[in-house]
Amino acid sequence: MSSNNEPRKAIDLSHHVNKMSRSRGASPLKHIFQYLAEPGMISLAGGLPHPSLFPYQQLDLKVYTPDAKITPGEAVNSSMALSLPQYANGNQLNTLSKALQYYSGRGSPTLTALFYDFTARIMRPGYANWQVLLNSGSTDGWSKVVNLFCEPGDYIIVEEHTFPSAQALWAPMGCKGVAVKMDKDGMIPEDLERIMENWATSHPGIKRPHLLYTVPVGQNPTGSTLTWERKKAIYEICVTYDIIICEDDPYYFLQLPQYVAPSERSGEAPQGVAIIEELLVTWGQDGYLRWLLGIRENYGIRRDWIVDIVRDVFDVLPAGDDYDNDFIAVIKGHGKDTNPVPLFSFSYPKGGMFLYIKVHLGQNPDFKALKDAGEEEPDEKWTREFWQELIQEKILVTPHWFYAPVVGPGEEKKKEPDVAFFRLAFSYESREDMYIGVQRLAKAFGKSWQNLTDYNVV
Numbered sequence: 001m002s003s004n005n006e007p008r009k010a011i012d013l014s015h016h017v018n019k020m021s022r023s024r025g026a027s028p029l030k031h032i033f034q035y036l037a038e039p040g041m042i043s044l045a046g047g048l049p050h051p052s053l054f055p056y057q058q059l060d061l062k063v064y065t066p067d068a069k070i071t072p073g074e075a076v077n078s079s080m081a082l083s084l085p086q087y088a089n090g091n092q093l094n095t096l097s098k099a100l101q102y103y104s105g106r107g108s109p110t111l112t113a114l115f116y117d118f119t120a121r122i123m124r125p126g127y128a129n130w131q132v133l134l135n136s137g138s139t140d141g142w143s144k145v146v147n148l149f150c151e152p153g154d155y156i157i158v159e160e161h162t163f164p165s166a167q168a169l170w171a172p173m174g175c176k177g178v179a180v181k182m183d184k185d186g187m188i189p190e191d192l193e194r195i196m197e198n199w200a201t202s203h204p205g206i207k208r209p210h211l212l213y214t215v216p217v218g219q220n221p222t223g224s225t226l227t228w229e230r231k232k233a234i235y236e237i238c239v240t241y242d243i244i245i246c247e248d249d250p251y252y253f254l255q256l257p258q259y260v261a262p263s264e265r266s267g268e269a270p271q272g273v274a275i276i277e278e279l280l281v282t283w284g285q286d287g288y289l290r291w292l293l294g295i296r297e298n299y300g301i302r303r304d305w306i307v308d309i310v311r312d313v314f315d316v317l318p319a320g321d322d323y324d325n326d327f328i329a330v331i332k333g334h335g336k337d338t339n340p341v342p343l344f345s346f347s348y349p350k351g352g353m354f355l356y357i358k359v360h361l362g363q364n365p366d367f368k369a370l371k372d373a374g375e376e377e378p379d380e381k382w383t384r385e386f387w388q389e390l391i392q393e394k395i396l397v398t399p400h401w402f403y404a405p406v407v408g409p410g411e412e413k414k415k416e417p418d419v420a421f422f423r424l425a426f427s428y429e430s431r432e433d434m435y436i437g438v439q440r441l442a443k444a445f446g447k448s449w450q451n452l453t454d455y456n457v458v
């Protein structure tokens with residue numbers, strides 16, 4: 001905020017724009033759209049097709065009502081009709097003749113205005129002259145950011161486990177990822193600071209990274225969510241080193257309430273939800289938010305399913321200081337063993353749709369055998385074999401190398417040794433199938449840690 005409490009203007013970041021984008025000129029044909037909107041204008045200018053040639057007369061849809069209760073596994077019976085006519089009739093201004101017509105490069109002004117209003121109310125940007133640019137989803141938006149700012153060969157700051165499609169855009173440009181360490185609360189600011197502070201010595205003569213890509217909520221694949229303190233710290237570091245932060249935030253509305261064990265669950269909706277709903281009533285604003293909140297509730301239920309199931313199928317114990325996760329899973333019925341073998345550690349996902357488990361290989365007999373045989377990358381070999389065993393058992397999860405930062409042409413960053421990671425998505429399967437899936441996982445763990453079969457759980 002500036003001194004008179006008006007939000008300040010955005011800082012000028014135009015020096016980050018790459019050479020190609022700087023040399024782009026505006027299309028004169030797009031420029032005329034602003035005049036087209038003037039009342040009474042007769043246009044013999046653009047070559048727009050006449051809407052009578054569009055092959056659609058009317059669009060009739062049946063959609064859920066915004067307050068429809070979508071409980072996993074249950075049918076929704078609350079629906080409403082939505083109709084888009086070809087031409088304006090009465091109050092209905094959204095028409096097919098407009099929706100299917102050419103627009104300015106910024107896309108539909110009506111939709112832009114809607115998202116502008118939504119963003120202003122919900123996200124409350126901290127500066128005055130912000131804008132909304134429509135795109136076709138997160139990947140498309142990110143590709144535009146990359147094409148605007150990155151030169152071939154640039155370094156891009158990413159999380160230690162990163163969303164692969166985001167890299168697929170810049171890797172062919174010869175760009176390279178700089179991986180920042182992360183834990184259950186997301187990217188670790190101190191590590192970012194360390195990288196930037198040492199850049200001149202670690203990369204002599206090479207341009208400093210000036211773009212940071214992060215998934216701040218329900219990170220894909222780790223399920224971590226950046227804390228407010230970390231966000232502030234990362235922001236300060238980026239201001240110091242002149243780095244643009246690009247938040248890819250598809251899971252913003254999937255910030256989940258804290259996991260509570262079934263025995264302590266009251267069955268009531270968490271307080272925060274009621275408060276937001278009340279706000280919505282006051283705003284009189286849109287079913288859209290109501291709908292998003294319903295989706296969030298749904299994912300909350302699904303998150304609870306996977307965690308409940310893991311706690312049921314394995315024995316789950318507090319992890320202690322030796323781990324960067326909150327819990328360790330050991331084989332069920334570890335009996336009198338007071339120091340049971342940790343199979344994997346994990347933390348409860350606080351957002352998004354993924355549970356990321358970190359498998360501890362130190363006491364795995366196959367892994368030890370690979371190490372003893374002098375295998376160069378025993379953990380990678382073990383993980384690939386184990387992943388195939390999981391597939392044989394008909395349980396499909398994604399392994400850590402899917403998310404490895406690309407650090408050079410055809411080169412991926414190596415993860416820490418003696419561990420493996422798998423991502424379990426809780427977005428899709430039914431509770432029953434999730435249960436069977438986690439049981440299959442446990443069976444594969446039991447088999448692989450042969451010395452644990454004494455516990456008779458397999």
Ligand SMILES: Cc1ncc(COP(=O)(O)O)c(C=O)c1O
Nearest residue numbers: 137138139140163215220248250
């Ligand atoms: C972090 C992240 N970004 C982007 C996407 C894809 O988004 P979109 O389909 O809108 O391109 C996903 C989907 O998995 C994702 O997890």
